[in-house]
Amino acid sequence: MKTQKKTMQAVTVFTARKIITMDPSLPEATAVAVSEGRIMAVGSLESMEPWFTGRAVTVDDRFADKVLMPGFIDNHVHPFLGALLTPMEIIAPEPWRMAGGDIHPAANTPAEYEARLKERLAARTDTDELFISFGYQPLEHGKWGRPELDKIAPDRPVVLFQRSFHETYLNSAAMTALGLSAEVVSDHSQVDFAQGHFFETGNMMVMGKLMSTLLADDWYRKGLGITCDLMRQGGITTAADMLFGTISPDFELAAINAVIEQPELPMRVVNVFDGRGFSNRASGRGNGAPDAEIDFAAGQGAMEELLGKDEGRVRFLRAVKLFADGAMFSALMQMNEPGYIDGHEGEWIMTPDVLAQGVKHFWEAGYQIHVHVNGDKGMDSVLDALAQAQDAKPRFDHRFVMHHVGFHTNAQSTRMAALGAHASVNPYYIHALSDTLSELDLGPERAGQLVRSQSILRNNMKVSFHSDFMMAPLEPLFLAWCAGARVTRSGQQVSPEERLSMEQALRGITIDAAFALGMDDEIGSIVAGKKADFAVLEDDPFDLGVDRLKDVRVAGVVFEGAVTMLAKPVASVFGETGRMPVPEPTQDQLEATHCCHDVDPCGHLQEIAAWIHAMPEDVLGQRLS
Ligand SMILES: [Zn+2]
Numbered sequence: 080m081k082t083q084k085k086t087m088q089a090v091t092v093f094t095a096r097k098i099i100t101m102d103p104s105l106p107e108a109t110a111v112a113v114s115e116g117r118i119m120a121v122g123s124l125e126s127m128e129p130w131f132t133g134r135a136v137t138v139d140d141r142f143a144d145k146v147l148m149p150g151f152i153d154n155h156v157h158p159f160l161g162a163l164l165t166p167m168e169i170i171a172p173e174p175w176r177m178a179g180g181d182i183h184p185a186a187n188t189p190a191e192y193e194a195r196l197k198e199r200l201a202a203r204t205d206t207d208e209l210f211i212s213f214g215y216q217p218l219e220h221g222k223w224g225r226p227e228l229d230k231i232a233p234d235r236p237v238v239l240f241q242r243s244f245h246e247t248y249l250n251s252a253a254m255t256a257l258g259l260s261a262e263v264v265s266d267h268s269q270v271d272f273a274q275g276h277f278f279e280t281g282n283m284m285v286m287g288k289l290m291s292t293l294l295a296d297d298w299y300r301k302g303l304g305i306t307c308d309l310m311r312q313g314g315i316t317t318a319a320d321m322l323f324g325t326i327s328p329d330f331e332l333a334a335i336n337a338v339i340e341q342p343e344l345p346m347r348v349v350n351v352f353d354g355r356g357f358s359n360r361a362s363g364r365g366n367g368a369p370d371a372e373i374d375f376a377a378g379q380g381a382m383e384e385l386l387g388k389d390e391g392r393v394r395f396l397r398a399v400k401l402f403a404d405g406a407m408f409s410a411l412m413q414m415n416e417p418g419y420i421d422g423h424e425g426e427w428i429m430t431p432d433v434l435a436q437g438v439k440h441f442w443e444a445g446y447q448i449h450v451h452v453n454g455d456k457g458m459d460s461v462l463d464a465l466a467q468a469q470d471a472k473p474r475f476d477h478r479f480v481m482h483h484v485g486f487h488t489n490a491q492s493t494r495m496a497a498l499g500a501h502a503s504v505n506p507y508y509i510h511a512l513s514d515t516l517s518e519l520d521l522g523p524e525r526a527g528q529l530v531r532s533q534s535i536l537r538n539n540m541k542v543s544f545h546s547d548f549m550m551a552p553l554e555p556l557f558l559a560w561c562a563g564a565r566v567t568r569s570g571q572q573v574s575p576e577e578r579l580s581m582e583q584a585l586r587g588i589t590i591d592a593a594f595a596l597g598m599d600d601e602i603g604s605i606v607a608g609k610k611a612d613f614a615v616l617e618d619d620p621f622d623l624g625v626d627r628l629k630d631v632r633v634a635g636v637v638f639e640g641a642v643t644m645l646a647k648p649v650a651s652v653f654g655e656t657g658r659m660p661v662p663e664p665t666q667d668q669l670e671a672t673h674c675c676h677d678v679d680p681c682g683h684l685q686e687i688a689a690w691i692h693a694m695p696e697d698v699l700g701q702r703l704s
């Protein structure tokens with residue numbers, strides 16, 4: 080006699096116009112049965128009948144004209160950046176989607192910038208409150224120093240963050256409000272007092288004054304809420320925080336738990352530990368120079384205290400994030416010969432020696448290792464570290480993942496595969512950076528071959544697509560378009576040999592994105608036994624084709640069986656235009672491009688994170704206790 084293990088649970092069957100399962104054994108279906116947050120059956124309504132006997136069955140046909148896919152997975156985001164930046168008034172050279180779905184259009188000329196600034200100032204009626212705007216780009220927006228700001232805002236405090244996040248411009252009222260008087264700053268070498276311009280260490284001083292505002296619950300948690308709302312609009316049901324603990328594990332955990340559980344948001348966040356942040360904190364050091372020694376064993380000890388402490392929708396992976404070379408947006412990746420056109424050098428975030436020590440330590444401790452790497456010389460350092468680790472202690476199915484992979488060679492693809500590595504790439508680089516890197520830094524051949532995903536697949540590795548938010552929008556379908564279609568800002572298609580088929584493009588935001596987190600047995604495809612996480616689409620991607628993936632509209636999500644629909648379906652913020660105006664590179668731009676070029680969470684923001692973490696107790700006080 081068979082023993083009945085559990086009582087028969089109620090079943091909901093969702094029928095749909097089409098279900099794209101991302102499971103090669105059963106790629107398409109029209110019905111999916113869900114019970115207790117998991118998938119019970121996939122097929123047609125008729126095929127599920129054996130399951131219905133003795134169970135309360137509800138057929139939910141609200142998706143009759145919709146397409147279901149596995150809930151999208153973005154395996155590399157930075158919630159702390161979203162928390163700090165999204166509550167700012169965003170006026171930038173590219174469009175941004177806001178919470179609730181509205182789009183803040185791009186400002187590409189001084190006149191557009193001025194109009195938007197005045198409009199946003201008028202919309203914020205509390206004139207005592209700091210008005211903080213993000214996205215100012217002098218090359219496109221013209222000069223907005225203290226005199227210009229005083230003219231449009233004579234008696235309310237205004238702070239403009241440059242797009243790069245490491246320069247600020249303040250009006251007189253803001254300098255008074257933040258206590259940045261002439262006595263305090265006038266002889267600081269990185270402050271232009273008359274212009275209200277604060278840069279590098281001068282900017283750090285402004286950040287210090289703003290921290291109590293930005294880390295307060297009504298700012299930080301609001302920003303996390305906006306970030307989660309953007310994920311929902313992108314159809315994301317699982318996101319990985321690829322640098323958890325960079326500010327403070329307790330602070331970050333309390334904030335994400337508060338936001339994700341109340342009310343219950345339709346997503347989970349999985350945390351990958353910041354290897355350097357945890358280690359330096361545990362050994363009482365600040366984040367030092369790229370070659371500064373790091374006590375990885377101390378960091379591992381602090382990580383293990385959190386492992387197993389999963390709560391609700393937030394969980395911890397036995398996984399660590401390390402860094403190799405500098406950021407693509409700043410053209411500071413480490414490049415092999417022939418290097419950069421103008422002869423400048425890239426930078427290390429961790430030198431090859433420090434990286435190799437980190438890889439060795441966490442490899443031997445059995446961790447999954449994720450490494451940020453951009454240039455081909457950076458890639459050599461990561462491959463060398465991995466090869467040494469494999470020599471000392473061979474491991475199988477270790478899922479060592481290269482992140483970003485701005486430029487790498489075919490020889491490196493082969494070596495990655497031989498060592499068992501895989502890739503999670505940022506394909507937005509192709510769209511956003513190919514044109515300028517071609518002109519200014521790498522030349523058309525290498526700049527056209529950024530983020531070569533097909534070569535990774537040709538070598539039998541898996542490749543997934545991430546936003547590195549706020550580097551790119553939280554829009555997996557847009558990212559799949561970037562990787563699949565390879566169209567630059569100017570509308571040019573680069574390295575068409577590296578384009579992807581629809582199936583390849585969609586795997587990178589579903590099952591292969593789950594693989595990179597070691598969660599492909601649980602999420603990423605619509606298969607019996609997996610979590611009932613779905614992206615609900617208004618359009619069938621296969622009808623539109625790879626070249627129009629960014630136009631596919633997200634209508635809602637299903638998270639562990641619970642349906643959340645958007646007020647209206649949304650396509651990518653780049654959906655309608657597909658391209659942004661590209662300013663002609665000028666000599667000024669040549670000089671500016673290697674610094675202050677764009678948002679750079681893994682470069683300059685890394686410094687800010689380190690600095691927040693090293694801030695004196697009286698500034699942060701109880702915030703981080
Ligand atoms: Zn990142």
Ligand SMILES: [Zn+2]
Nearest residue numbers: 245279674675
């Ligand atoms: Zn700079």
Ligand SMILES: [Zn+2]
Nearest residue numbers: 451483547681
């Ligand atoms: Zn990075």
